Amino acid sequence: RKEVEQDPGPFNVPEGATVAFNCTYSNSASQSFFWYRQDCRKEPKLLMSVYSSGNEDGRFTAQLNRASQYISLLIRDSKLSDSATYLCVVNIEGSASKIIFGSGTRLSIRP
Amino acid sequence: NAGVTQTPKFQVLKTGQSMTLQCAQDMNHNSMYWYRQDPGMGLRLIYYSASEGTTDKGEVPNGYNVSRLNKREFSLRLESAAPSQTSVYFCASETSGGTNEQFFGPGTRLTVL
Numbered sequence: 001r002k003e004v005e006q007d008p009g010p011f012n013v014p015e016g017a018t019v020a021f022n023c024t025y026s027n028s029a030s031q032s033f034f035w036y037r038q039d040c041r042k043e044p045k046l047l048m049s050v051y052s053s054g055n056e057d058g059r060f061t062a063q064l065n066r067a068s069q070y071i072s073l074l075i076r077d078s079k080l081s082d083s084a085t086y087l088c089v090v091n092i093e094g095s096a097s098k099i100i101f102g103s104g105t106r107l108s109i110r111p
Numbered sequence: 112n113a114g115v116t117q118t119p120k121f122q123v124l125k126t127g128q129s130m131t132l133q134c135a136q137d138m139n140h141n142s143m144y145w146y147r148q149d150p151g152m153g154l155r156l157i158y159y160s161a162s163e164g165t166t167d168k169g170e171v172p173n174g175y176n177v178s179r180l181n182k183r184e185f186s187l188r189l190e191s192a193a194p195s196q197t198s199v200y201f202c203a204s205e206t207s208g209g210t211n212e213q214f215f216g217p218g219t220r221l222t223v224l
Contacts, residue, residue, distance in 0.1 A: 008151070032211050043201055043215035044154070087153065091211055099144075099213075103153035 003027060004090050006102040014110055017078050021105045023088030024070045027098075032091035033064055033071050037084045038104065044087055047073075075107075083109045112137050117202050117216035124192045124223045132187040132219050134202030142205040143185040144169075144213065145177060147198040154201065160185055192223045 006023045013019050025033075033050035048055065050062040050071050061074040075082055088102035115136045124130060136143065141162045146154040156169030160179040174196060176188045189196060199220050203213040 004153075034211070043217055044213075045215070046212050049212070099156060099211075101146075101154040103151055 002103075004088055004100045004102040006086075006088050006105045008103060008105060010106040010108050012108045012110060013078060015078060015080060017109075018074065018076050019078055019107065020072055020074045021086055021088075021107075022070050022072050023102055023105075024068075025088075025090045025100075026069070027090070027092060028066075028069065029092050030069075030090045033062075034089040034091070035060075035062060035071075035073050036087040036089055036101075038087055039084050044101075047086070078107075078109050080109050080111065083107060114138065115202055115204055115214050115216035117200075117219055119219060120217065121220050122222070124189075124221065126193060126223060128192050129188070129190050130192065131189075132200055132202070132221075133184070134186060134216055135184045136202075136204040136214070137183065138204060138206075138214065139182070140204035140214075141182070141207055143179065144203040144205065145175075145185070145187045146201045146203065147171065147196075148201060148218075149198050157187065157200075189221075192221075194223045197221060197223045 035047040036044040037047045038044040050064050054063045059076045063072045085104040085106045087104045090100045092098035118133045144159045145157040148154045155171050158177040160166045163182045178186045201218050202216040206212045
Protein backbone atom coordinates (compact mmCIF):
# COMPACT_ATOMS: atom_id res chain seq x y z
CA ARG A 1 0.00 0.00 0.00
CA LYS A 2 1.30 3.44 -0.91
CA GLU A 3 1.95 5.79 1.99
CA VAL A 4 -0.10 8.52 0.34
CA GLU A 5 -2.84 7.62 -2.12
CA GLN A 6 -4.87 9.81 -4.42
CA ASP A 7 -7.41 9.09 -7.12
CA PRO A 8 -5.47 9.95 -10.28
CA GLY A 9 -8.57 11.14 -12.11
CA PRO A 10 -8.93 12.83 -14.46
CA PHE A 11 -11.86 14.73 -13.04
CA ASN A 12 -13.58 16.54 -15.88
CA VAL A 13 -16.15 19.04 -14.62
CA PRO A 14 -17.94 22.09 -16.07
CA GLU A 15 -16.99 25.60 -15.11
CA GLY A 16 -18.84 26.70 -11.99
CA ALA A 17 -19.13 23.20 -10.56
CA THR A 18 -17.97 22.11 -7.13
CA VAL A 19 -15.40 19.34 -7.04
CA ALA A 20 -13.78 17.47 -4.18
CA PHE A 21 -10.72 15.26 -3.91
CA ASN A 22 -9.65 12.97 -1.12
CA CYS A 23 -6.21 11.77 -0.18
CA THR A 24 -5.50 8.95 2.27
CA TYR A 25 -2.30 8.41 4.23
CA SER A 26 -1.12 5.31 5.99
CA ASN A 27 1.24 6.61 8.71
CA SER A 28 -0.66 7.69 11.80
CA ALA A 29 2.44 9.65 12.94
CA SER A 30 1.94 12.10 10.07
CA GLN A 31 1.78 15.62 11.39
CA SER A 32 1.75 18.15 8.57
CA PHE A 33 -0.46 18.12 5.52
CA PHE A 34 -0.52 20.21 2.37
CA TRP A 35 -2.11 20.56 -1.02
CA TYR A 36 0.14 21.61 -3.87
CA ARG A 37 -0.91 22.51 -7.38
CA GLN A 38 1.12 21.54 -10.42
CA ASP A 39 0.40 22.87 -13.89
CA CYS A 40 1.42 20.85 -16.93
CA ARG A 41 5.21 20.75 -17.31
CA LYS A 42 5.68 23.17 -14.41
CA GLU A 43 6.91 22.91 -10.85
CA PRO A 44 4.58 22.23 -7.90
CA LYS A 45 3.42 25.26 -5.94
CA LEU A 46 1.86 25.33 -2.50
CA LEU A 47 -1.92 25.78 -2.66
CA MET A 48 -2.66 25.54 1.03
CA SER A 49 -1.67 23.91 4.26
CA VAL A 50 -4.24 21.70 5.97
CA TYR A 51 -4.95 22.30 9.64
CA SER A 52 -6.74 20.08 12.11
CA SER A 53 -9.62 22.51 12.36
CA GLY A 54 -9.97 22.77 8.61
CA ASN A 55 -9.21 25.90 6.67
CA GLU A 56 -10.59 27.94 3.83
CA ASP A 57 -8.94 30.20 1.29
CA GLY A 58 -11.43 31.80 -1.03
CA ARG A 59 -13.03 29.07 -3.13
CA PHE A 60 -10.79 26.37 -1.65
CA THR A 61 -11.50 24.43 1.53
CA ALA A 62 -9.20 21.83 3.05
CA GLN A 63 -10.18 19.34 5.74
CA LEU A 64 -8.24 16.83 7.82
CA ASN A 65 -9.75 13.69 9.30
CA ARG A 66 -7.14 12.11 11.57
CA ALA A 67 -9.37 9.26 12.70
CA SER A 68 -9.86 8.03 9.14
CA GLN A 69 -6.47 9.29 7.97
CA TYR A 70 -7.51 11.36 5.03
CA ILE A 71 -7.42 14.94 3.87
CA SER A 72 -9.75 16.55 1.39
CA LEU A 73 -9.79 19.52 -0.92
CA LEU A 74 -13.01 21.17 -2.04
CA ILE A 75 -13.08 23.67 -4.89
CA ARG A 76 -16.24 25.73 -5.27
CA ASP A 77 -17.31 27.69 -8.35
CA SER A 78 -14.50 26.14 -10.37
CA LYS A 79 -12.72 28.25 -12.99
CA LEU A 80 -10.97 27.23 -16.19
CA SER A 81 -7.73 28.31 -14.51
CA ASP A 82 -8.22 25.63 -11.83
CA SER A 83 -7.29 22.97 -14.40
CA ALA A 84 -4.13 21.37 -13.00
CA THR A 85 -2.87 18.39 -11.06
CA TYR A 86 -3.38 18.59 -7.29
CA LEU A 87 -0.77 16.90 -5.12
CA CYS A 88 -1.42 15.76 -1.60
CA VAL A 89 1.66 16.03 0.64
CA VAL A 90 2.21 14.50 4.05
CA ASN A 91 5.12 15.31 6.36
CA ILE A 92 6.11 13.39 9.46
CA GLU A 93 7.19 16.19 11.76
CA GLY A 94 10.87 16.40 12.48
CA SER A 95 11.78 14.03 9.72
CA ALA A 96 12.91 15.80 6.58
CA SER A 97 13.27 12.48 4.80
CA LYS A 98 9.62 11.67 5.33
CA ILE A 99 7.95 14.21 3.11
CA ILE A 100 5.69 12.08 0.96
CA PHE A 101 3.99 13.34 -2.18
CA GLY A 102 0.95 11.69 -3.61
CA SER A 103 0.99 11.02 -7.33
CA GLY A 104 -1.65 13.67 -7.90
CA THR A 105 -5.23 14.09 -9.05
CA ARG A 106 -5.72 15.62 -12.46
CA LEU A 107 -8.53 18.16 -12.78
CA SER A 108 -9.83 19.50 -16.06
CA ILE A 109 -12.44 22.27 -16.10
CA ARG A 110 -14.46 22.57 -19.30
CA PRO A 111 -16.25 25.74 -20.49
CA ASN B 112 14.15 37.63 -5.84
CA ALA B 113 14.61 34.74 -8.27
CA GLY B 114 13.43 32.10 -5.77
CA VAL B 115 14.84 28.70 -6.71
CA THR B 116 16.78 28.41 -9.96
CA GLN B 117 17.94 25.24 -11.68
CA THR B 118 20.26 24.59 -14.60
CA PRO B 119 20.10 23.14 -17.13
CA LYS B 120 16.42 23.03 -18.11
CA PHE B 121 16.92 20.14 -20.52
CA GLN B 122 19.67 17.56 -20.96
CA VAL B 123 20.21 14.44 -23.03
CA LEU B 124 22.93 12.04 -21.93
CA LYS B 125 24.24 8.75 -23.18
CA THR B 126 24.45 5.81 -20.81
CA GLY B 127 27.57 6.09 -18.69
CA GLN B 128 28.03 9.83 -19.03
CA SER B 129 28.15 12.03 -15.97
CA MET B 130 26.64 15.41 -15.23
CA THR B 131 25.82 17.80 -12.42
CA LEU B 132 22.48 19.52 -11.94
CA GLN B 133 22.78 22.91 -10.30
CA CYS B 134 20.34 24.49 -7.89
CA ALA B 135 20.43 27.80 -6.06
CA GLN B 136 17.99 29.67 -3.81
CA ASP B 137 18.02 33.26 -2.65
CA MET B 138 15.46 33.00 0.15
CA ASN B 139 17.97 32.23 2.92
CA HIS B 140 16.37 28.84 3.57
CA ASN B 141 18.27 26.24 5.55
CA SER B 142 16.74 23.12 4.04
CA MET B 143 17.06 22.08 0.42
CA TYR B 144 15.86 19.00 -1.45
CA TRP B 145 16.28 17.07 -4.67
CA TYR B 146 13.32 15.13 -6.06
CA ARG B 147 12.63 13.17 -9.18
CA GLN B 148 9.19 12.95 -10.77
CA ASP B 149 8.15 10.07 -12.97
CA PRO B 150 4.73 9.55 -14.58
CA GLY B 151 2.20 8.12 -12.12
CA MET B 152 4.66 8.02 -9.24
CA GLY B 153 4.62 11.45 -7.68
CA LEU B 154 7.76 13.18 -6.48
CA ARG B 155 10.31 10.98 -4.77
CA LEU B 156 13.02 12.36 -2.52
CA ILE B 157 16.57 11.65 -3.67
CA TYR B 158 18.65 13.61 -1.15
CA TYR B 159 18.10 16.49 1.19
CA SER B 160 20.19 18.94 3.17
CA ALA B 161 18.84 20.24 6.45
CA SER B 162 21.55 22.89 6.69
CA GLU B 163 24.79 24.00 5.14
CA GLY B 164 27.35 21.23 5.50
CA THR B 165 24.90 18.37 5.98
CA THR B 166 23.30 16.00 3.50
CA ASP B 167 21.16 12.89 3.95
CA LYS B 168 19.69 10.20 1.75
CA GLY B 169 16.06 10.18 0.82
CA GLU B 170 13.94 7.42 -0.65
CA VAL B 171 15.86 6.85 -3.92
CA PRO B 172 19.53 7.90 -3.49
CA ASN B 173 21.23 5.14 -5.49
CA GLY B 174 23.16 6.43 -8.49
CA TYR B 175 23.29 10.01 -7.20
CA ASN B 176 25.56 12.20 -5.10
CA VAL B 177 24.98 15.68 -3.75
CA SER B 178 26.98 18.64 -2.53
CA ARG B 179 25.72 21.46 -0.35
CA LEU B 180 28.28 23.99 -1.49
CA ASN B 181 27.01 26.79 0.74
CA LYS B 182 23.67 27.94 2.08
CA ARG B 183 22.48 28.97 -1.38
CA GLU B 184 23.59 26.08 -3.57
CA PHE B 185 22.77 22.37 -3.62
CA SER B 186 23.96 20.29 -6.57
CA LEU B 187 23.04 16.79 -7.71
CA ARG B 188 25.53 14.63 -9.57
CA LEU B 189 24.97 11.57 -11.73
CA GLU B 190 28.31 9.79 -11.96
CA SER B 191 27.32 7.20 -14.57
CA ALA B 192 23.91 7.89 -16.04
CA ALA B 193 21.50 5.02 -16.71
CA PRO B 194 18.23 4.99 -18.72
CA SER B 195 16.35 4.44 -15.44
CA GLN B 196 17.43 7.93 -14.43
CA THR B 197 15.40 9.50 -17.23
CA SER B 198 13.09 11.77 -15.29
CA VAL B 199 12.22 15.32 -14.35
CA TYR B 200 14.36 16.57 -11.48
CA PHE B 201 13.16 19.26 -9.10
CA CYS B 202 15.13 21.12 -6.52
CA ALA B 203 13.28 22.73 -3.61
CA SER B 204 14.03 24.81 -0.56
CA GLU B 205 11.93 24.97 2.55
CA THR B 206 10.87 27.71 4.91
CA SER B 207 11.98 27.47 8.50
CA GLY B 208 9.87 27.95 11.60
CA GLY B 209 7.45 25.11 11.27
CA THR B 210 5.47 26.05 8.17
CA ASN B 211 7.31 23.53 5.98
CA GLU B 212 6.34 25.25 2.76
CA GLN B 213 8.55 24.12 -0.08
CA PHE B 214 9.47 26.29 -3.04
CA PHE B 215 10.43 24.47 -6.19
CA GLY B 216 12.69 25.30 -9.05
CA PRO B 217 11.43 24.97 -12.65
CA GLY B 218 12.90 21.48 -13.06
CA THR B 219 15.43 19.74 -15.29
CA ARG B 220 14.15 17.31 -17.89
CA LEU B 221 16.79 14.62 -18.27
CA THR B 222 16.81 11.89 -20.88
CA VAL B 223 19.37 9.11 -20.76
CA LEU B 224 19.72 7.13 -23.97
